[in-house]
Amino acid sequence: MNQTLAASGTLASQSDRVGGLPAAIFLLLALVPFVAGFGPESYVLGLFTRVMVFAIAALALDFICGYGGLVSFGHAAFVGIGAYAVGILGAHGITDMLVSLPVALLASALFAYLTGNVCLRTKSVYFIMITLAFGQMAYFIAGSLAPYGGDDGLTIHLRSTLFGFSILKNDRTFYYFVLLTLLAVYLLFRAVVYSRFGRVFRGARENPTRMSALGFDVFRFQRVGYVIAGAVGGLSGFMLANATEFVSPAYMSWQRSGELIIMILLGGLGTLHGAIIGAAAYLLIEEALGGITEQWKLIFGPLLVLIVLFARGGLLGLADKVRGRLSRA
Amino acid sequence: MYKKLALVGAMIGLSATAAGAQEKLKVGLIATLSGPPAVLGQQLRNGFQLAVKNLGGKLGGRDVEVVVEDDELKPDVAVNKAKALVDRSKVDFVVGPIFSNMLIAIMKPVTDAGVILISPNAGTSNFAGKECNPNFFVTSYQNDQNHEVMGKYAQDAGMKKVFLMAPNYQAGKDAIAGFKRYFKGEIADEVFVPLGQLDYSAELTKIAAASPDAIFVFLPGGMGVNFVKQFRQAGLADKVKFLSAFTVDESTLPAQKEAAVGFFGGANWAPNLDNPQNKKFVADYEKEYNAVPATYAFQAYDAALLIDGALKLTKGNTSDKEALRAALMKANFTSLRGPFKFNTNHYPIQDFYQVKVAQRADGKFETQIDKKVFAGYSDPYAKDCPMK
């Protein structure tokens, strides 16, 4: 009764699209600091850094959701865990990223592994709910960490250092650090998606029975994918903590997970660079609308509904349609 | 792709036009304007804007532009908006926030940029003590103080057994700690509820079982509205005295109505505080906004007066930060609450009262001053502050 997005056909055309658009996106992102220098630099840099940080998390979510069919409503938990790794270590005076980064990745990967064992046994909406449940658990645990701010959160006094050098202190340097990480994550997922592992992973979404019949242990493949996504989520959290110099349980709320889902849908599910576009579109629209009126959510809510109803395949799908119509005209 | 370019272009254009208006003084307001606690942020904004209006749209003789940002009670949004105020709008002052956790989030981005942050509500203990900041000023109180008022009141009134309840976050913990600093009797129980909890059937049962002389609660916003109603419905109001801070105030009384009449609170002000500037303020506020002002409004009003008074001393100059800070320290204004002075940690030294909820002749509800509990009272953390 339900058509999955794969069946709608839009995915097929987009996943074949390589080069072109993604390269343009990264080029534009690289140019932002130069353009920002003409205006309120710190603000613009901060804004686009946030865009990239969420794009990293969105890429991970697009991988398991768009390609793997695993709709996780608890993805923000991984981001939060990565962020808290930075915060908690920082509270004890440990700021070197050679320590905090591996800890962030390992902690979120571990959480993904343990919760994945339970979640991946369930299907469709049950999967959505159980990931939500684990997300909420992480949220409440973080809120109970009284020595680390509890519900109020924790200020991070120093961005991550490398061998004692505060290399991330400068906003521009930090921007490029995040940009390179985003690029690396994008290339990583691109490679994974087209690898043998990736093909099994994608096949498991479309027809798990067939994959089992072919001899693949679907559960283990999905778990590996889930752990990778979790670790990348933790990486995003590491960046977020450094970007805002603050960490709080709010980073793990279910509303945040919902926002990540909106981002990947907005850009175009199952396209990878769609996740980046979606993150940018969501945050920039939020910023722009918020500047216009205090009641901006009155516009934003229906906008989301309209996008779902009429812009299938998100912004990339829209662009495709427009291009198609133009080429015919 | 094109969308991003366009937006970046628009932002640059906006900031360019902003750069042209250099002579105007810019003040950024940051408060929670969405979700259930929005009414508090609205009071803050209204109070500040009323002051600006009464001063003819000028502070310290300079035309003022007020930029309002909503922190949505989300810490990273607050950080983002604070940076927007400081970098994009290039404000000279940031006034806000309401909530303590928002304050912790925005302290660094605002003060690191050299901008003065004035809090008309949140006054956490860390910034009063060890982490005090020369660019940070408070026109409200230190969070513990209103609770200490109730603790002292309970102690002086000879209460033997008190039941304590507050939300499970830093301000809640400060509340309980503040109460216990002065109340030396028996604590029946200390309950921390999740922030935002609305149904108190479980806690009310505990209170009834404990049979205390009084309860002391700190339950802001919707939490207080619900608790007061349910407390009254459970029939406990006649048996147990109701002591509180920030639980029955003008922001919640319109919803609590008769249920809260006779309940006590601890505060540094009440609408019926008898001095001419306050009487005018209350009348103006009610006329303009058709609501009784609460502490959030009057403290924001005072923040505007503080800026005005300081700028009068520096002759409108905001670029000499040392001189500006010194001028602010002088508290060169007549506060709505009467006597007002800054302590070395930039928190106020003021009087505190025990207030009682009553219904006015015109049907509206407000808190009224019953008894002065502390005079010229400074917070206990000032001694830990390295600023002298």
Add this chain to the structure above:
Amino acid sequence: MSTGLVVVQILNGLQFGVLLFLIAAGLTLVFGVMDFINLAHGVQYMLGAYLAVAFYALTGNFLVALVLALAAALVFGLLLEFLVFRHLYDRDHLEQVIATFGIIIFLNQAVKTVWGAAPLTLPIPEIFSGSIVLMPGLLYPVWRLVIIGSGLAVGLLLYILVGYTRVGMLVRAGATNARMVSALGVDIHRLFMIVFGFGTMLAAFAGAMIAPILSVEPGMGDTVLILAFVVIVIGGIGSMRGAFLAALLIGLVDTLGRSFAIDILRLVMPPSPARTVGPAIASMLIYVLMALVLYFRPSGLFPARGRG
């Protein structure tokens, strides 16, 4: 811990459970029959509360306000169904989530624009405004007993409707195989509208009934929504019986957990950490419960037959 205290907490838990049932019932019906994830169910509950407040301000009579609120909520719900939801039945769950999420954002802002951000309140109807003595020193509001009663009554009504009427039979058939029902000549769209409208009214009823006790404010539906989803997942999607039992279970676990978690923890750890860890564990309890249930029964306790 006296028996009196425990009894009162059990009653409190039942009242909370009944409220959850009223909301979850509509949710599980819609999900079971139409396979539609309606995140906007929470705001329909909120809308019921606001409409009750509004009509009470107009008429001064709770019963009239309740009836009018239900009617208005029904109209609004059907409008939403016609304009938005109808086009989403064939879509991915993911898209349904996003679209209904958008409606939550819109309505939370809309009620703030119309009614303001301050919490609103509603007085309890006169005849029910008393209390009965449950234990020495604690009066239990009669209204809470009314809520329990009405929730149970609605549960009974639904049981009869779904189990013993023609419409109910169609609903059950639709939950099993909607295409087949349609092929057999039943107007499936009308059936969906009936199911959806009924679900909306249940949520609005819950909101209106709780308004005299809880403050009415923007966003009040959000926490309740999550809990309602937990209920239907544990109960088994599409199962009315599952929703009822799961709702009572969760109501009891949550209330008893919040009351006694700290006391139980104090048996094994010093009071100060118990006091901070206790509430956190109490909040997580229902999610742990859900994880456990799903681990052993991945489709919930009573999955509607035919769902696979």
